[in-house]
Amino acid sequence: MNRSQRLLQLLQLLREHHFPVTAETLAHRLDVSVRTIYRDIETLKHQGANIAGEAGLGFQLQTGFFLPPMMWTENEIEALILGTxxxxxxxxDPLKQAATSILAKLQAILPEPQQRLFEQTTLYAINQWLPVNQDIVACIRLATRQQKKLHISYENEAGQQGERMVWPFTIGYFNDKMILAAWCELRGDFRHFRLDRVQACKVIDEYYPSYKKQLFQQWCISQRITITADRN
Known part of the structure:
Protein backbone atom coordinates (compact mmCIF):
# COMPACT_ATOMS: atom_id res chain seq x y z
CA MET A 1 0.00 0.00 0.00
CA ASN A 2 1.46 3.37 -1.00
CA ARG A 3 1.05 6.52 1.09
CA SER A 4 -1.83 7.93 -0.97
CA GLN A 5 -3.80 4.72 -0.51
CA ARG A 6 -3.02 4.74 3.21
CA LEU A 7 -4.25 8.32 3.59
CA LEU A 8 -7.52 7.42 1.88
CA GLN A 9 -7.95 4.37 4.09
CA LEU A 10 -7.22 6.49 7.16
CA LEU A 11 -9.98 8.90 6.10
CA GLN A 12 -12.34 5.98 5.66
CA LEU A 13 -11.54 4.62 9.12
CA LEU A 14 -12.15 8.02 10.69
CA ARG A 15 -15.43 8.30 8.83
CA GLU A 16 -16.59 4.91 10.14
CA HIS A 17 -16.21 5.97 13.77
CA HIS A 18 -18.81 8.30 15.28
CA PHE A 19 -16.61 9.01 18.29
CA PRO A 20 -12.90 9.87 18.69
CA VAL A 21 -10.64 6.94 17.87
CA THR A 22 -7.11 6.64 19.23
CA ALA A 23 -3.97 6.67 17.13
CA GLU A 24 -3.14 3.22 18.52
CA THR A 25 -6.38 1.80 17.13
CA LEU A 26 -5.80 3.42 13.74
CA ALA A 27 -2.21 2.20 13.66
CA HIS A 28 -3.34 -1.35 14.38
CA ARG A 29 -5.96 -1.24 11.62
CA LEU A 30 -3.50 0.10 9.04
CA ASP A 31 -0.52 -1.94 10.28
CA VAL A 32 1.71 1.09 10.73
CA SER A 33 3.31 2.86 13.68
CA VAL A 34 1.54 5.39 15.89
CA ARG A 35 4.07 8.00 14.78
CA THR A 36 3.03 7.38 11.16
CA ILE A 37 -0.61 7.96 12.10
CA TYR A 38 0.27 11.30 13.69
CA ARG A 39 2.13 12.37 10.54
CA ASP A 40 -0.73 11.24 8.29
CA ILE A 41 -3.29 13.09 10.42
CA GLU A 42 -1.30 16.30 10.02
CA THR A 43 -1.04 15.72 6.27
CA LEU A 44 -4.79 15.25 5.97
CA LYS A 45 -5.42 18.40 7.98
CA HIS A 46 -3.19 20.40 5.65
CA GLN A 47 -5.12 18.95 2.70
CA GLY A 48 -8.39 20.28 4.13
CA ALA A 49 -9.75 17.41 6.21
CA ASN A 50 -11.54 18.74 9.29
CA ILE A 51 -10.13 16.39 11.92
CA ALA A 52 -10.60 17.23 15.59
CA GLY A 53 -8.62 15.77 18.48
CA GLU A 54 -5.07 15.35 19.63
CA ALA A 55 -2.52 12.76 20.67
CA GLY A 56 -3.65 10.70 23.65
CA LEU A 57 -7.32 11.66 23.31
CA GLY A 58 -8.20 10.38 19.87
CA PHE A 59 -9.22 11.82 16.52
CA GLN A 60 -12.58 12.37 14.86
CA LEU A 61 -13.52 13.43 11.33
CA GLN A 62 -16.03 16.25 11.62
CA THR A 63 -19.31 16.17 9.72
CA GLY A 64 -19.47 17.80 6.33
CA PHE A 65 -16.27 16.27 4.95
CA PHE A 66 -16.98 13.99 2.00
CA LEU A 67 -14.68 11.25 0.82
CA PRO A 68 -13.78 11.06 -2.87
CA PRO A 69 -15.48 8.31 -4.90
CA MET A 70 -12.20 6.47 -5.55
CA MET A 71 -12.43 5.30 -1.93
CA TRP A 72 -14.86 2.61 -3.10
CA THR A 73 -13.43 -0.78 -3.96
CA GLU A 74 -14.90 -3.00 -6.67
CA ASN A 75 -16.67 -5.10 -4.04
CA GLU A 76 -18.10 -1.98 -2.37
CA ILE A 77 -19.44 -0.68 -5.69
CA GLU A 78 -21.05 -4.03 -6.45
CA ALA A 79 -22.56 -4.11 -2.94
CA LEU A 80 -24.04 -0.64 -3.49
CA ILE A 81 -25.46 -1.62 -6.86
CA LEU A 82 -26.91 -4.91 -5.59
CA GLY A 83 -28.44 -3.28 -2.51
CA THR A 84 -30.01 -0.37 -4.37
CA ASP A 93 -42.79 3.70 -4.08
CA PRO A 94 -40.76 6.38 -2.21
CA LEU A 95 -37.95 3.90 -1.47
CA LYS A 96 -38.03 2.63 -5.06
CA GLN A 97 -37.66 6.18 -6.36
CA ALA A 98 -34.88 6.91 -3.87
CA ALA A 99 -32.97 3.77 -4.91
CA THR A 100 -33.26 4.67 -8.59
CA SER A 101 -32.00 8.18 -7.80
CA ILE A 102 -29.05 6.78 -5.81
CA LEU A 103 -28.03 4.56 -8.71
CA ALA A 104 -28.09 7.52 -11.09
CA LYS A 105 -26.05 9.68 -8.71
CA LEU A 106 -23.57 6.87 -8.10
CA GLN A 107 -23.00 6.36 -11.80
CA ALA A 108 -22.55 10.10 -12.33
CA ILE A 109 -19.75 10.53 -9.77
CA LEU A 110 -17.73 7.37 -10.40
CA PRO A 111 -14.38 7.74 -12.19
CA GLU A 112 -14.19 6.24 -15.68
CA PRO A 113 -12.68 2.82 -14.74
CA GLN A 114 -15.40 2.32 -12.12
CA GLN A 115 -18.04 3.55 -14.56
CA ARG A 116 -17.30 0.49 -16.67
CA LEU A 117 -17.69 -1.75 -13.62
CA PHE A 118 -21.03 -0.09 -12.89
CA GLU A 119 -22.28 -0.63 -16.44
CA GLN A 120 -21.13 -4.26 -16.58
CA THR A 121 -22.33 -5.41 -13.15
CA THR A 122 -24.99 -8.11 -13.54
CA LEU A 123 -25.77 -8.64 -9.85
CA TYR A 124 -29.49 -8.57 -9.11
CA ALA A 125 -31.75 -9.48 -6.19
CA ILE A 126 -35.10 -10.65 -7.52
CA ASN A 127 -38.14 -10.92 -5.25
CA GLN A 128 -41.86 -11.29 -5.83
CA TRP A 129 -43.72 -9.21 -3.25
CA LEU A 130 -47.29 -9.48 -2.05
CA PRO A 131 -49.23 -6.33 -3.01
CA VAL A 132 -49.57 -3.67 -0.33
CA ASN A 133 -51.40 -0.37 -0.08
CA GLN A 134 -48.87 2.40 -0.71
CA ASP A 135 -50.69 4.87 1.55
CA ILE A 136 -50.52 2.37 4.40
CA VAL A 137 -46.81 1.74 3.81
CA ALA A 138 -46.13 5.49 3.86
CA CYS A 139 -48.20 5.92 7.03
CA ILE A 140 -46.38 3.13 8.86
CA ARG A 141 -42.95 4.36 7.82
CA LEU A 142 -43.85 7.89 8.94
CA ALA A 143 -44.96 6.69 12.38
CA THR A 144 -41.81 4.57 12.69
CA ARG A 145 -39.54 7.43 11.67
CA GLN A 146 -41.23 9.90 14.03
CA GLN A 147 -41.54 7.36 16.88
CA LYS A 148 -45.25 8.01 17.27
CA LYS A 149 -48.09 5.69 18.20
CA LEU A 150 -49.98 4.05 15.37
CA HIS A 151 -53.58 2.86 15.26
CA ILE A 152 -54.11 0.00 12.82
CA SER A 153 -57.02 -2.07 11.57
CA TYR A 154 -55.77 -5.58 10.86
CA GLU A 155 -56.99 -8.87 9.45
CA ASN A 156 -55.34 -12.02 10.82
CA GLU A 157 -54.77 -15.35 9.08
CA ALA A 158 -58.26 -16.54 10.04
CA GLY A 159 -59.83 -13.49 8.41
CA GLN A 160 -60.79 -11.94 11.75
CA GLN A 161 -60.78 -8.15 11.94
CA GLY A 162 -59.18 -6.32 14.84
CA GLU A 163 -57.78 -2.97 15.89
CA ARG A 164 -54.57 -2.29 17.75
CA MET A 165 -52.64 0.65 19.15
CA VAL A 166 -48.96 -0.07 18.55
CA TRP A 167 -45.52 1.48 18.86
CA PRO A 168 -43.85 0.79 15.49
CA PHE A 169 -40.07 0.54 15.50
CA THR A 170 -39.00 -1.50 12.45
CA ILE A 171 -40.19 -2.96 9.16
CA GLY A 172 -38.66 -6.23 8.03
CA TYR A 173 -38.54 -7.52 4.46
CA PHE A 174 -38.92 -11.31 4.37
CA ASN A 175 -39.11 -13.17 1.06
CA ASP A 176 -42.45 -11.93 -0.31
CA LYS A 177 -43.74 -10.09 2.78
CA MET A 178 -43.22 -6.79 4.56
CA ILE A 179 -43.57 -7.21 8.34
CA LEU A 180 -44.14 -4.49 10.91
CA ALA A 181 -42.60 -5.20 14.31
CA ALA A 182 -44.19 -3.15 17.07
CA TRP A 183 -45.03 -3.05 20.75
CA CYS A 184 -48.74 -3.81 21.13
CA GLU A 185 -50.51 -1.93 23.92
CA LEU A 186 -53.33 -4.51 24.02
CA ARG A 187 -51.03 -7.53 24.45
CA GLY A 188 -48.30 -5.74 26.40
CA ASP A 189 -45.68 -7.42 24.25
CA PHE A 190 -44.01 -7.36 20.86
CA ARG A 191 -46.21 -8.33 17.93
CA HIS A 192 -45.74 -8.70 14.17
CA PHE A 193 -48.14 -7.49 11.50
CA ARG A 194 -48.00 -8.25 7.79
CA LEU A 195 -48.41 -5.02 5.86
CA ASP A 196 -50.55 -6.71 3.20
CA ARG A 197 -53.09 -7.48 5.96
CA VAL A 198 -53.24 -3.98 7.42
CA GLN A 199 -56.58 -2.56 6.29
CA ALA A 200 -56.15 1.00 7.59
CA CYS A 201 -53.84 2.97 9.83
CA LYS A 202 -53.52 6.38 11.43
CA VAL A 203 -50.54 8.11 13.00
CA ILE A 204 -51.45 9.33 16.49
CA ASP A 205 -49.98 12.69 17.47
CA GLU A 206 -48.33 11.19 20.54
CA TYR A 207 -44.79 9.93 20.99
CA TYR A 208 -44.58 6.46 22.45
CA PRO A 209 -42.81 6.32 25.84
CA SER A 210 -39.62 4.64 24.69
CA TYR A 211 -36.85 5.17 22.17
CA LYS A 212 -37.17 3.33 18.87
CA LYS A 213 -33.60 2.03 19.12
CA GLN A 214 -34.24 0.63 22.60
CA LEU A 215 -37.38 -1.16 21.44
CA PHE A 216 -35.48 -2.57 18.49
CA GLN A 217 -32.69 -3.88 20.72
CA GLN A 218 -35.15 -5.43 23.18
CA TRP A 219 -37.03 -7.03 20.30
CA CYS A 220 -33.80 -8.49 18.89
CA ILE A 221 -33.05 -10.07 22.27
CA SER A 222 -36.58 -11.47 22.59
CA GLN A 223 -36.40 -12.95 19.08
CA ARG A 224 -32.79 -14.12 19.50
CA ILE A 225 -31.77 -12.06 16.51
CA THR A 226 -28.17 -10.94 16.15
CA ILE A 227 -27.69 -7.68 14.27
CA THR A 228 -24.21 -6.66 13.16
CA ALA A 229 -23.62 -3.28 14.80
CA ASP A 230 -22.24 -0.27 12.96
CA ARG A 231 -18.75 0.73 14.00
CA ASN A 232 -18.76 3.75 16.27
Whole structure:
Protein backbone atom coordinates (compact mmCIF):
# COMPACT_ATOMS: atom_id res chain seq x y z
CA MET A 1 0.00 0.00 0.00
CA ASN A 2 1.46 3.37 -1.00
CA ARG A 3 1.05 6.52 1.09
CA SER A 4 -1.83 7.93 -0.97
CA GLN A 5 -3.80 4.72 -0.51
CA ARG A 6 -3.02 4.74 3.21
CA LEU A 7 -4.25 8.32 3.59
CA LEU A 8 -7.52 7.42 1.88
CA GLN A 9 -7.95 4.37 4.09
CA LEU A 10 -7.22 6.49 7.16
CA LEU A 11 -9.98 8.90 6.10
CA GLN A 12 -12.34 5.98 5.66
CA LEU A 13 -11.54 4.62 9.12
CA LEU A 14 -12.15 8.02 10.69
CA ARG A 15 -15.43 8.30 8.83
CA GLU A 16 -16.59 4.91 10.14
CA HIS A 17 -16.21 5.97 13.77
CA HIS A 18 -18.81 8.30 15.28
CA PHE A 19 -16.61 9.01 18.29
CA PRO A 20 -12.90 9.87 18.69
CA VAL A 21 -10.64 6.94 17.87
CA THR A 22 -7.11 6.64 19.23
CA ALA A 23 -3.97 6.67 17.13
CA GLU A 24 -3.14 3.22 18.52
CA THR A 25 -6.38 1.80 17.13
CA LEU A 26 -5.80 3.42 13.74
CA ALA A 27 -2.21 2.20 13.66
CA HIS A 28 -3.34 -1.35 14.38
CA ARG A 29 -5.96 -1.24 11.62
CA LEU A 30 -3.50 0.10 9.04
CA ASP A 31 -0.52 -1.94 10.28
CA VAL A 32 1.71 1.09 10.73
CA SER A 33 3.31 2.86 13.68
CA VAL A 34 1.54 5.39 15.89
CA ARG A 35 4.07 8.00 14.78
CA THR A 36 3.03 7.38 11.16
CA ILE A 37 -0.61 7.96 12.10
CA TYR A 38 0.27 11.30 13.69
CA ARG A 39 2.13 12.37 10.54
CA ASP A 40 -0.73 11.24 8.29
CA ILE A 41 -3.29 13.09 10.42
CA GLU A 42 -1.30 16.30 10.02
CA THR A 43 -1.04 15.72 6.27
CA LEU A 44 -4.79 15.25 5.97
CA LYS A 45 -5.42 18.40 7.98
CA HIS A 46 -3.19 20.40 5.65
CA GLN A 47 -5.12 18.95 2.70
CA GLY A 48 -8.39 20.28 4.13
CA ALA A 49 -9.75 17.41 6.21
CA ASN A 50 -11.54 18.74 9.29
CA ILE A 51 -10.13 16.39 11.92
CA ALA A 52 -10.60 17.23 15.59
CA GLY A 53 -8.62 15.77 18.48
CA GLU A 54 -5.07 15.35 19.63
CA ALA A 55 -2.52 12.76 20.67
CA GLY A 56 -3.65 10.70 23.65
CA LEU A 57 -7.32 11.66 23.31
CA GLY A 58 -8.20 10.38 19.87
CA PHE A 59 -9.22 11.82 16.52
CA GLN A 60 -12.58 12.37 14.86
CA LEU A 61 -13.52 13.43 11.33
CA GLN A 62 -16.03 16.25 11.62
CA THR A 63 -19.31 16.17 9.72
CA GLY A 64 -19.47 17.80 6.33
CA PHE A 65 -16.27 16.27 4.95
CA PHE A 66 -16.98 13.99 2.00
CA LEU A 67 -14.68 11.25 0.82
CA PRO A 68 -13.78 11.06 -2.87
CA PRO A 69 -15.48 8.31 -4.90
CA MET A 70 -12.20 6.47 -5.55
CA MET A 71 -12.43 5.30 -1.93
CA TRP A 72 -14.86 2.61 -3.10
CA THR A 73 -13.43 -0.78 -3.96
CA GLU A 74 -14.90 -3.00 -6.67
CA ASN A 75 -16.67 -5.10 -4.04
CA GLU A 76 -18.10 -1.98 -2.37
CA ILE A 77 -19.44 -0.68 -5.69
CA GLU A 78 -21.05 -4.03 -6.45
CA ALA A 79 -22.56 -4.11 -2.94
CA LEU A 80 -24.04 -0.64 -3.49
CA ILE A 81 -25.46 -1.62 -6.86
CA LEU A 82 -26.91 -4.91 -5.59
CA GLY A 83 -28.44 -3.28 -2.51
CA THR A 84 -30.01 -0.37 -4.37
CA UNK A 85 -31.32 -2.65 -7.12
CA UNK A 86 -32.99 -4.77 -4.44
CA UNK A 87 -34.59 -1.70 -2.83
CA UNK A 88 -35.70 -0.51 -6.28
CA UNK A 89 -38.00 -3.56 -6.49
CA UNK A 90 -39.65 -3.16 -3.07
CA UNK A 91 -43.41 -2.50 -2.94
CA UNK A 92 -42.67 0.93 -1.48
CA ASP A 93 -42.79 3.70 -4.08
CA PRO A 94 -40.76 6.38 -2.21
CA LEU A 95 -37.95 3.90 -1.47
CA LYS A 96 -38.03 2.63 -5.06
CA GLN A 97 -37.66 6.18 -6.36
CA ALA A 98 -34.88 6.91 -3.87
CA ALA A 99 -32.97 3.77 -4.91
CA THR A 100 -33.26 4.67 -8.59
CA SER A 101 -32.00 8.18 -7.80
CA ILE A 102 -29.05 6.78 -5.81
CA LEU A 103 -28.03 4.56 -8.71
CA ALA A 104 -28.09 7.52 -11.09
CA LYS A 105 -26.05 9.68 -8.71
CA LEU A 106 -23.57 6.87 -8.10
CA GLN A 107 -23.00 6.36 -11.80
CA ALA A 108 -22.55 10.10 -12.33
CA ILE A 109 -19.75 10.53 -9.77
CA LEU A 110 -17.73 7.37 -10.40
CA PRO A 111 -14.38 7.74 -12.19
CA GLU A 112 -14.19 6.24 -15.68
CA PRO A 113 -12.68 2.82 -14.74
CA GLN A 114 -15.40 2.32 -12.12
CA GLN A 115 -18.04 3.55 -14.56
CA ARG A 116 -17.30 0.49 -16.67
CA LEU A 117 -17.69 -1.75 -13.62
CA PHE A 118 -21.03 -0.09 -12.89
CA GLU A 119 -22.28 -0.63 -16.44
CA GLN A 120 -21.13 -4.26 -16.58
CA THR A 121 -22.33 -5.41 -13.15
CA THR A 122 -24.99 -8.11 -13.54
CA LEU A 123 -25.77 -8.64 -9.85
CA TYR A 124 -29.49 -8.57 -9.11
CA ALA A 125 -31.75 -9.48 -6.19
CA ILE A 126 -35.10 -10.65 -7.52
CA ASN A 127 -38.14 -10.92 -5.25
CA GLN A 128 -41.86 -11.29 -5.83
CA TRP A 129 -43.72 -9.21 -3.25
CA LEU A 130 -47.29 -9.48 -2.05
CA PRO A 131 -49.23 -6.33 -3.01
CA VAL A 132 -49.57 -3.67 -0.33
CA ASN A 133 -51.40 -0.37 -0.08
CA GLN A 134 -48.87 2.40 -0.71
CA ASP A 135 -50.69 4.87 1.55
CA ILE A 136 -50.52 2.37 4.40
CA VAL A 137 -46.81 1.74 3.81
CA ALA A 138 -46.13 5.49 3.86
CA CYS A 139 -48.20 5.92 7.03
CA ILE A 140 -46.38 3.13 8.86
CA ARG A 141 -42.95 4.36 7.82
CA LEU A 142 -43.85 7.89 8.94
CA ALA A 143 -44.96 6.69 12.38
CA THR A 144 -41.81 4.57 12.69
CA ARG A 145 -39.54 7.43 11.67
CA GLN A 146 -41.23 9.90 14.03
CA GLN A 147 -41.54 7.36 16.88
CA LYS A 148 -45.25 8.01 17.27
CA LYS A 149 -48.09 5.69 18.20
CA LEU A 150 -49.98 4.05 15.37
CA HIS A 151 -53.58 2.86 15.26
CA ILE A 152 -54.11 0.00 12.82
CA SER A 153 -57.02 -2.07 11.57
CA TYR A 154 -55.77 -5.58 10.86
CA GLU A 155 -56.99 -8.87 9.45
CA ASN A 156 -55.34 -12.02 10.82
CA GLU A 157 -54.77 -15.35 9.08
CA ALA A 158 -58.26 -16.54 10.04
CA GLY A 159 -59.83 -13.49 8.41
CA GLN A 160 -60.79 -11.94 11.75
CA GLN A 161 -60.78 -8.15 11.94
CA GLY A 162 -59.18 -6.32 14.84
CA GLU A 163 -57.78 -2.97 15.89
CA ARG A 164 -54.57 -2.29 17.75
CA MET A 165 -52.64 0.65 19.15
CA VAL A 166 -48.96 -0.07 18.55
CA TRP A 167 -45.52 1.48 18.86
CA PRO A 168 -43.85 0.79 15.49
CA PHE A 169 -40.07 0.54 15.50
CA THR A 170 -39.00 -1.50 12.45
CA ILE A 171 -40.19 -2.96 9.16
CA GLY A 172 -38.66 -6.23 8.03
CA TYR A 173 -38.54 -7.52 4.46
CA PHE A 174 -38.92 -11.31 4.37
CA ASN A 175 -39.11 -13.17 1.06
CA ASP A 176 -42.45 -11.93 -0.31
CA LYS A 177 -43.74 -10.09 2.78
CA MET A 178 -43.22 -6.79 4.56
CA ILE A 179 -43.57 -7.21 8.34
CA LEU A 180 -44.14 -4.49 10.91
CA ALA A 181 -42.60 -5.20 14.31
CA ALA A 182 -44.19 -3.15 17.07
CA TRP A 183 -45.03 -3.05 20.75
CA CYS A 184 -48.74 -3.81 21.13
CA GLU A 185 -50.51 -1.93 23.92
CA LEU A 186 -53.33 -4.51 24.02
CA ARG A 187 -51.03 -7.53 24.45
CA GLY A 188 -48.30 -5.74 26.40
CA ASP A 189 -45.68 -7.42 24.25
CA PHE A 190 -44.01 -7.36 20.86
CA ARG A 191 -46.21 -8.33 17.93
CA HIS A 192 -45.74 -8.70 14.17
CA PHE A 193 -48.14 -7.49 11.50
CA ARG A 194 -48.00 -8.25 7.79
CA LEU A 195 -48.41 -5.02 5.86
CA ASP A 196 -50.55 -6.71 3.20
CA ARG A 197 -53.09 -7.48 5.96
CA VAL A 198 -53.24 -3.98 7.42
CA GLN A 199 -56.58 -2.56 6.29
CA ALA A 200 -56.15 1.00 7.59
CA CYS A 201 -53.84 2.97 9.83
CA LYS A 202 -53.52 6.38 11.43
CA VAL A 203 -50.54 8.11 13.00
CA ILE A 204 -51.45 9.33 16.49
CA ASP A 205 -49.98 12.69 17.47
CA GLU A 206 -48.33 11.19 20.54
CA TYR A 207 -44.79 9.93 20.99
CA TYR A 208 -44.58 6.46 22.45
CA PRO A 209 -42.81 6.32 25.84
CA SER A 210 -39.62 4.64 24.69
CA TYR A 211 -36.85 5.17 22.17
CA LYS A 212 -37.17 3.33 18.87
CA LYS A 213 -33.60 2.03 19.12
CA GLN A 214 -34.24 0.63 22.60
CA LEU A 215 -37.38 -1.16 21.44
CA PHE A 216 -35.48 -2.57 18.49
CA GLN A 217 -32.69 -3.88 20.72
CA GLN A 218 -35.15 -5.43 23.18
CA TRP A 219 -37.03 -7.03 20.30
CA CYS A 220 -33.80 -8.49 18.89
CA ILE A 221 -33.05 -10.07 22.27
CA SER A 222 -36.58 -11.47 22.59
CA GLN A 223 -36.40 -12.95 19.08
CA ARG A 224 -32.79 -14.12 19.50
CA ILE A 225 -31.77 -12.06 16.51
CA THR A 226 -28.17 -10.94 16.15
CA ILE A 227 -27.69 -7.68 14.27
CA THR A 228 -24.21 -6.66 13.16
CA ALA A 229 -23.62 -3.28 14.80
CA ASP A 230 -22.24 -0.27 12.96
CA ARG A 231 -18.75 0.73 14.00
CA ASN A 232 -18.76 3.75 16.27
Missing amino acids: RWVAHLPD
